Amino acid sequence: MKADALYVGKEIPRIDGLDKATGRAVYSVDVNLPGMLYGSVVRSPFPHAKILRIETSGALRIPGVRAVVTGKDFPFLFGALIQDQPFLAIDKVRYVGEPVVAVAAETELTAQEATDRIRVEYEGLAPVFDPQQASAEGAPLIHEHLEDYFHSDCQILPKTNICSLHAYSSGDMDLGWKESEEIFEDEFFIHAVAHSPMEPHAAVAQYGPSSEEFTLWSATDRPYRLAQDLVKALDISFDKVRFISTFSGGSFGGKGALVAEGLAVALARFTKGRPVKVVYSREEELTASQTRHGALVRLRTGVKKDGTLVARKANVLWDNGAYCGFGPNVARRGSRTVFGPYRIPHVELISHLVYTNKQPGGAYRGFGTTQMTWACEAQMDIMAEKLGLDPLEIRMRNAYVEGDLYINGQVLRSVGLKETLERASRAIGWGKSESRKSGTNVRGKGLATTIKGTSTPTDSACFIEVAPDGAITILSSSVKIGGGQKTVLAQIAAETIGVPLSSISVPNPDTRLTPFDFGVSSSRTTYHMGNAVRRAGEKIRERILEIAGEILATDPACLKLSEGKILKEGAGEQLSLKALLAKKFGSKGGTLLEAGYYTPEKSSLLEAPPDRKGMSSIFWMFATHAAEVEVDTETGRVNVLRIAAAHDVGRAINPVGCEQQIEGAVILGLSNTLFEEFKLEDGRVLNNTLADYKIASTLDIPKIIPILVESPHPEGPFNAKGIGEPAAAPTAPAIASAIFDAVGVRIKELPITPEKVLVALREKGQR
Amino acid sequence: MSVSIQLEVNDESYQVDVEPGTTLVELLRERLHLTGTKEGCGEGDCGTCIVLVNGAPVNSCLMLAVDAQGCRVTTIEGLATDGKLHPLQQSFIENGAIQCGFCTPAMILSAKALLDHNPRPSEEEIKQALSGILCRCGSYQKIVEAVRAVSGRVDPLRGTPGQPD
Numbered sequence: 001m002k003a004d005a006l007y008v009g010k011e012i013p014r015i016d017g018l019d020k021a022t023g024r025a026v027y028s029v030d031v032n033l034p035g036m037l038y039g040s041v042v043r044s045p046f047p048h049a050k051i052l053r054i055e056t057s058g059a060l061r062i063p064g065v066r067a068v069v070t071g072k073d074f075p076f077l078f079g080a081l082i083q084d085q086p087f088l089a090i091d092k093v094r095y096v097g098e099p100v101v102a103v104a105a106e107t108e109l110t111a112q113e114a115t116d117r118i119r120v121e122y123e124g125l126a127p128v129f130d131p132q133q134a135s136a137e138g139a140p141l142i143h144e145h146l147e148d149y150f151h152s153d154c155q156i157l158p159k160t161n162i163c164s165l166h167a168y169s170s171g172d173m174d175l176g177w178k179e180s181e182e183i184f185e186d187e188f189f190i191h192a193v194a195h196s197p198m199e200p201h202a203a204v205a206q207y208g209p210s211s212e213e214f215t216l217w218s219a220t221d222r223p224y225r226l227a228q229d230l231v232k233a234l235d236i237s238f239d240k241v242r243f244i245s246t247f248s249g250g251s252f253g254g255k256g257a258l259v260a261e262g263l264a265v266a267l268a269r270f271t272k273g274r275p276v277k278v279v280y281s282r283e284e285e286l287t288a289s290q291t292r293h294g295a296l297v298r299l300r301t302g303v304k305k306d307g308t309l310v311a312r313k314a315n316v317l318w319d320n321g322a323y324c325g326f327g328p329n330v331a332r333r334g335s336r337t338v339f340g341p342y343r344i345p346h347v348e349l350i351s352h353l354v355y356t357n358k359q360p361g362g363a364y365r366g367f368g369t370t371q372m373t374w375a376c377e378a379q380m381d382i383m384a385e386k387l388g389l390d391p392l393e394i395r396m397r398n399a400y401v402e403g404d405l406y407i408n409g410q411v412l413r414s415v416g417l418k419e420t421l422e423r424a425s426r427a428i429g430w431g432k433s434e435s436r437k438s439g440t441n442v443r444g445k446g447l448a449t450t451i452k453g454t455s456t457p458t459d460s461a462c463f464i465e466v467a468p469d470g471a472i473t474i475l476s477s478s479v480k481i482g483g484g485q486k487t488v489l490a491q492i493a494a495e496t497i498g499v500p501l502s503s504i505s506v507p508n509p510d511t512r513l514t515p516f517d518f519g520v521s522s523s524r525t526t527y528h529m530g531n532a533v534r535r536a537g538e539k540i541r542e543r544i545l546e547i548a549g550e551i552l553a554t555d556p557a558c559l560k561l562s563e564g565k566i567l568k569e570g571a572g573e574q575l576s577l578k579a580l581l582a583k584k585f586g587s588k589g590g591t592l593l594e595a596g597y598y599t600p601e602k603s604s605l606l607e608a609p610p611d612r613k614g615m616s617s618i619f620w621m622f623a624t625h626a627a628e629v630e631v632d633t634e635t636g637r638v639n640v641l642r643i644a645a646a647h648d649v650g651r652a653i654n655p656v657g658c659e660q661q662i663e664g665a666v667i668l669g670l671s672n673t674l675f676e677e678f679k680l681e682d683g684r685v686l687n688n689t690l691a692d693y694k695i696a697s698t699l700d701i702p703k704i705i706p707i708l709v710e711s712p713h714p715e716g717p718f719n720a721k722g723i724g725e726p727a728a729a730p731t732a733p734a735i736a737s738a739i740f741d742a743v744g745v746r747i748k749e750l751p752i753t754p755e756k757v758l759v760a761l762r763e764k765g766q767r
Numbered sequence: 768m769s770v771s772i773q774l775e776v777n778d779e780s781y782q783v784d785v786e787p788g789t790t791l792v793e794l795l796r797e798r799l800h801l802t803g804t805k806e807g808c809g810e811g812d813c814g815t816c817i818v819l820v821n822g823a824p825v826n827s828c829l830m831l832a833v834d835a836q837g838c839r840v841t842t843i844e845g846l847a848t849d850g851k852l853h854p855l856q857q858s859f860i861e862n863g864a865i866q867c868g869f870c871t872p873a874m875i876l877s878a879k880a881l882l883d884h885n886p887r888p889s890e891e892e893i894k895q896a897l898s899g900i901l902c903r904c905g906s907y908q909k910i911v912e913a914v915r916a917v918s919g920r921v922d923p924l925r926g927t928p929g930q931p932d
Contacts, residue, residue: 017860020868021852023803023843027869030802198807198815198869198903249805249869250903282808482867482904656863660906664866667905690812690901698894698907 006563007491007501008718011656014487015506016247016480025247028202028219028260029279036204037066039267039278040111042101042118043288044093047129047357047683048140049122051091054101058117064106065114067270071100074266078233078258080225082151082163084143085323085360087233087258087266093122094142094322095358096684097288104267104276127357127683131296131319134161135354142322142355150232154328154353163320164328164353166335170407170612176311176346180302184383188375189749190732192294192319193676195364196695199249200285205264206275213240214265219248221481222256222519223511229258230265245509248481252668253363254290255481256521257325286693287685290362291678293330293353294319297338297375302346307387307394311346314338316372318353321360327353330361333455334368336615339407340376341417341451341622342398347407357683363521365668369452370729377448377733378748381740391737392425395449395624402711406620408612413605414721416648416711417622421449424626427644427705436742440634443641446737447626452726453617457601458518460528464493464536466544466592468585470503470564470578474536477509477517478529483724484657485525491653492530492717496537497544498561499577515595523722526653527619528598530717536596543592544577547584603715619713619721622648625666625730627702629738636758640670640735646707650721655708661723662706669731671696677751772836776801777845785832792816792827794835795842803843803872807901814900817873818842824877826899843872846879854917855879864913866904873900878914887918 019025056068071090077083089100101118105111126140133139139161143149147158154164177183203218220226223243230241248255258265260278267276280289295318302311316335320327335351364370384394400406402415425431425447436443462476474493478485486506494501509517517529541561548566549556558569564577575583584590600606600618608616624646630639645662652658675694679686687693712719736747745760769784776799785794792809795801795818804827807815811829818827819841846853855875858864865871874897881888881896888896893914894907902910 011863013860013863014865016868017865018852020865020871021843021856021859021875022847023801023872025868026802027805029805030796032800032802196903198813198867198901199805200807248867249807250867252903282810282813484866660863660866660904660909663908664905667907668903671905689810690808691810695901695903696905696907697898697901698911699898701894701905701907704908 005495007495008653009651009655012487012491012501012654014484014657015490016486027199027249028217028246029199031204031217031246031277033204033275035274037104037106037271037274037276038108038111039263039276040103040115041099041263042115042120044089044096044098044100046093046122046124047096048125048127048142049093050125051089051093051100052121052123055119056101059103059114062110062114062117064110065103066106066274067104067267069102069266069270074269076233077149078229078262079324080229080257080326081154081328082149082156082324083233084149087262097284097359098322099263102263102267104271129356129358129680129683131317131354131356134356135317135352142357161355162352163324163355164331166332166351167349168336169348171346173311173313173346173348177302180310181305182387183300183302184379185300186379186382186748188297188378190295190371190374191677191750192291192361193672194286194291194693195252195254195289196285197250197252197254200280200282201255201260201289202279203260203264204275204277205261205268207268207273209273213242214268215242215244216261216264217244217246218261219246220255220261221248221251221479221521223477223479223509224516225256225519226258226261227511243511245479247508248479251481252365253367253521256363256519257290259289282690283688286688288359290325291321291359292364293327293361293368293371295371297372299375299379301379301383303383303387305387307384307389307397309342309344309398312339312344313348316351318351319361320353320355321358322355323360325360326363327361330363330368334372336407337369337451338372338376341400341449343400343404365665366452366725366729367522369450369726373448373450373729374732374750377730378736381737382746391447392421392430395421408615409608410606410616412620414619414650414711414713415622416709417449419709420622420624420646420648423707423709424624424644424646427707428626428628428642430626441630441632442742443628443630444738444740444742445626445628446734446741447624448730448733448737449622449624450726450729452523452621452729454524454527454619454722455522456606456616456618457599458524458528459599460517460532461515461595461597462529462532462536463515463593463595464533464540466540468581468589470581472497472499472504474504474506474533475514476506476529476533477511477514478525479509479520481520483661484654485520488526488653488657489529489533492533493537496534497541499564503564523621523725526720527716527722530720531598532596534596534717535598536594539594540592543594544580548580551580551583605715619650619716621721621723621726623726623730625734627734627738629735629742631739631742631757633743633761636754636761638674638735638739638752638757640702642703642705643731643734644705644707646709647723647727648709648711649723650713650716651710651719652708653718653720658708658723659706661727663704665727666704666731667696667701669728670702670735673732673735673750674752770833772833774835774838774840776840777842787833789832790828791830791832791835794832795827801842801844805869805872807869815870815873817877817900819876819880822880822883824880841876843876846875853879854920855914858913858917862909862913862916864906864909866906870900870902874910882918890915
């Protein structure tokens, strides 16, 4: 850490703020191309049915209709891990809302009218909605030929609905149970919720009939991954797919898969080169995009009387919905976090990901960690209570510290966990007795903690180019989804190279021009792309000083670049970068261009026994949320008064950006926990508007106290780690913990509705 | 059968032919190319399409373009004057009130409408005034701070600075 940092660690307003505050930022819904057609989609009204016949002639007769496409016309399957999903249903439908026929027309209205004229005949099949029933013997098969799908990185069970099985163990369970003085068994449920970004899914696709190239304009957070999904699905080469990124009106994981993109591509293939735009309605967004995976978690945990954890067996059942997407990865990487940020010598995990006839699950901020944290932390409280321990005390007793071994044997570095526990709890006055009751309202405090790794190893690359006037461009495929990615990368570049922040621009990605990046996911951009930018920046700085050395006839080792000025040791400013480049290039022009590439693959930090190294993460993030709530015992209503959220970020490159992530995630977590739930009837989502599917507004927010803990990471750019994903994980269990403290009832099934609280209060009263 | 209407948008007058079913947000985005106004639901639930009609915040997805006949409409594109940002735009940028930015235009315009008639609102009044706009990034706390930061600087007699009316 440089003491004289000019940009790193500073509260710098985001560099894309001006475009966003003036309405100039172009989002996917704003893309408008010459000759553009509009898409509309016929969706399945049934959760599970055979398609007998599709009659499209009525639609084709409408003037202005340019293409009508069915699954038979575009018979391809896509999927990041299991290629199980058709662009348009083929032979059968597997959830209400599944795309069946797509239409492209001159206007949006014409496209919608045309879809109304399409007739589809179905023959109903028995649906299955509950993952327990779906995984039972004799359940209706949702994918009859699971074994025929191309799949990687997951274990499928043919002739069942189980699309991914993951088992892990470490230590000796028999010994673990023997050494335990108390054993607790509990079951927890966490529900599916909608991503519901304010910008719905949207994409424009264009197909070049002679080049056979698909170009997409989309707000996806993973342009290269989606390009890869298309390459695999259509069996074409990489140079035939190009993603041009727009600004994104929010993703939360939901824009990391082919959603509107897939439909736009299927249509564009048949519109003779004219681009096609597909924009999801809010109803489609809520019913036919993706959801957070619901999960049922059974925990058996053995402890010593002093609260020391000895053994845990976890059985996790994930509700996958109709198609996989990132499901198998969520189920594998997410499930492991069920052991929490604690030393447990003996652990065993079994996780099943099960198809159901519902909207597909997808990556959702936290990637499974949120679900597991709910179960892990709720049980920590149950155990603390039975053992007569304070919830803070039991966590401090077991919390990972620097140098501890993770469950796979990796040595943990940059562990600020205990500091997050101490500072979050202190911020809400933990342990201080205060007046708890006023009228029917009772106050209580609770806390919860979490651990989250990043997908490892994954790669990021960038180019940094310096124009002859000193303007610097970072060419990177890190999409700007709202987390301040542009600003952080510009800060790292400005600091590393030694130039003003204002001289740096970060254009939106274009996979034909900007190099590979795994994606803006897994809280990885600051660390991975930040490292790539730092490496490219170091080369650029060296190159500039080398040129300065030549022009000034000085040893470059005596020169320094600071704020765009060439300084000489003991002699001060010699000339500006602009003047230097003018001398170097003259009127003929020229460029300085360097590449930065980062992968943690060879890092010694990942060391672990060879068969378990795949579980190592290049960095681990820790967080604690402490909540104070007020429960109305008359109505069951829970009012969250304040949440202190302490996050170990390694080093905050931009503290405001970190606070935004924390505050936003607390609100997301609170909204998911108290307000949101899909109301389903025969597989149909009944609450398909934002009036009925309530998300938090300004009137629902508690006082949020963001706290940044900085335990420097040895290989992070300026010691930074990540922040985006773990931020929402501890909110739900912290609120539940505070409810118990207030009124003594334990909610084990999310969401926490007033009805559930009232029922629990009544049951408690009767005991 | 289209209808000819006249309206003023961001101090420029427009005469356009619109279909009776065309909404104001469609007119602004598709005909006048003012895409700073966003449509998040088309049902009046999310508030991201809010613009000011004669100074008052309106969900432009729920208003027919023909009803804007003779009205004065302000969108986010019309807020900066002479290349100078409106203090609310500046404050949103400086106070970290912008994440993905999709709700930002509606938030800023609604805050302007509030400050224009109530230059020193309480925190509760700010929250009430903005409660019709959803922000999934959860920027609410910093948005309220950004509005408060401006409210102290407003001349109660002259309305929000930069807006002579």
